[in-house]
Amino acid sequence: MKIFYKTTATATGGRSGTSALNDGSFSVQMVRPDSGDAGVNPEQLFALGYAACFDSAMDLTAKQLKLDSTGSKTSVDVGIGQRAEGGYGLDLDITVHLLGMARDDAQRLVEATHQVCPYSNATRGNIDVRLHIETEEA
Known part of the structure; x- marks a missing residue:
């Protein structure tokens, strides 16, 4: 397969941590669906x-x-x-x-x-x- 684009993301803390793109363009707080905390799953x-x-x-x-x-x-x-x-x-x-x-x-x-x-x-x-x-x- 010829690859046209590739990106990398890193998660720390799983569903109760942070996930971010390694290029620094996007980071998000991760939460469990039933937690009621601010963030996404x-x-x-x-x-x-x-x-x-x-x-x-x-x-x-x-x-x-x-x-x-x-x-x-x-x-x-x-x-x-x-x-x-x-x-x-x-x-x-x-x-x-x-x-x-x-x-x-x-x-x-x-x-x-x-x-x-x-x-x-x-x-x-x-x-x-x-x-x-x-x-x-x-």
């Missing part, structure tokens, strides 16, 4: 990254499919829980908002994006991921 950071990556991959894929994804939004819900076979696992719902796009085109776009997105490729086969599409205004 790894699942929130994963949701942020996956949503941004998927939405960006969708723009690229839309151009390839000659579709207009202007105004799209991608939301990612990340859950964490105990796996039946032991250990912990993640559970994901990706909701793509493509208001005004024909349902068939939106379905084709989201499925193609799921094959292109690096986060989707990294999680495929080991995390339950469900895709949802909204094409109408609520």
